[in-house]
Amino acid sequence: MSWLLWSSSRNLTGSYPGGQKLFRCTFSKDEIDMDSPHSKWQTSGNVSWTMGVINTKNVENSKKEELKVYVKCHLEDRMESSVDENWRIDADHIVRLFNHNKSNKHVCTRGSTTFTKAKDSCVSSLINLSDITDDFFLNDELTFEVEIGVKNSEGLPKIVDLSVKRPDSNVVLTVGKEKFYVDKEILSKKSTIFEELLKKEGVGKGSNEYAIEDVNPTIFHVFIKTVSDIPVQFGLDEIEELLKMSEKFKINEVQEQCKEFLINSVVDDALALKIADKHGMQDVIVEKLKPLNSISDLRQAFRYYRKFSDESMRLLLKKLIEVA
Incomplete structure (x- = not known):
């Protein structure tokens, strides 16, 4: 279910224990006319989200030229084997089309949907092209802001906690009194710093514990999840420390994720x-x-x-x- 609003102040309200995500994307007029572009995938609620635009003139038997905006969720391929066949996600979403000269004239479409394997996308109300004046274009591009709020999910794996020992954990990284259980091979492939550290004999009962110094344990947990290819959310307050860790351990992919966050998220x-x-x-x-x-x-x-x-x-x- 969704509807169209002309507003600048409509925001998601309510409780979203599954997480919230706010991001921004732009599409050129040519992209929309020639293709059906979608934004980069954004992680929230242990799944990935994107929004896309379809010009109905490219749809078979279409009689009008309108813009159709949709929100879609996606499970990572590596999650497919660990989810229930009947998984579901209950989420609210808002998509705003920016009016760059009149902030009270943004086009806003809001929806509340249950996403499943069979229904992984939600289409908004149609936007008439005649309503999209020059005020909506900047450098020949349309700007969209997307807000996702996950109310509930069923059949999805729980969020991974690396402070709890797992079957595939063979190394323990200690930060002060905190312990993180990780995969030695993954870390060694991602970072020459970790590779050299883990070649040495560690301490502890299994000689597999290694101390990590001068890092914030809470943000290190986020960092090590990112390095281990585990979906994780972070905010602007954590970016500085994540970038420092990226430089400290020489892992470029963490810096790239920080770049994407700064470019695409609304901060x-x-x-x-x-x-x-x-x-x-x-x-x-x-x-x-x-x-x-x-x-x-x-x-x-x-x-x-x-x-x-x-x-x-x-x-x-x-x-x-x-x-x-």
């Missing part, structure tokens, strides 16, 4: 730019600059500019020239 632009500059992620700055189309937007986003690198300042000046 404070100023903090995202500050973090990206600090860690030399110029590609993040380029992407975050794209939707900023006024001097006031840039001033707010670059409120920490006094500490920015020369390269980041060059990107800012280039954008200032474009919008001036």
Whole structure:
């Protein structure tokens, strides 16, 4: 069930014990006209989510040219063998199509759906192309914001807790008083730092315990899940520590996931730019600059500019020239 609203303030409300996800994506007019694009997959509630757009002119027997927006959930291939055949997820969702000049004129579609193996997507109300004026386009692209709230799930595996010993765990990493049970082979393949550490004889009864120093145990748990290819959610407050760990243990894929989060999730632009500059992620700055189309937007986003690198300042000046 879904319906169409003209609003800027409609948000998900209620309890979502299965997790919430908020992300943003853009599609060019050509992409939508020629194809049926969808966003990058986002993990929440132990499954992945995407939203896509279909131009009905590309659908057989269609009489009108309208935009059809859908939200879809997906189980990772490695999860298929561990889920119940009749799994289900009850979730609310909101998709907002941004009006870049009139924030009270966003197009907002909201739905509440039960997703199953047989019904893994939910289609929104149709959006008439005649309603999509130039105010919705920025650099010939439409911007969508997606909010997912998982109310309940059945038949899915429980969220993995690496502080609990598992059958495939053969190494123990200790951070202060915390212990994390992991797979030695996976860590050694992902990081030369872990590979060298785990070649040495550890301590403990099985000589398989290794101390990890100078890391936050809570965020290290998130980090080690990411390295172990376990679906995990993290927020802006954890990004800095995750990036430091990525550099410490020389694991690029964690940095890449942090980049994707900063680019695609709806976060404070100023903090995202500050973090990206600090860690030399110029590609993040380029992407975050794209939707900023006024001097006031840039001033707010670059409120920490006094500490920015020369390269980041060059990107800012280039954008200032474009919008001036």
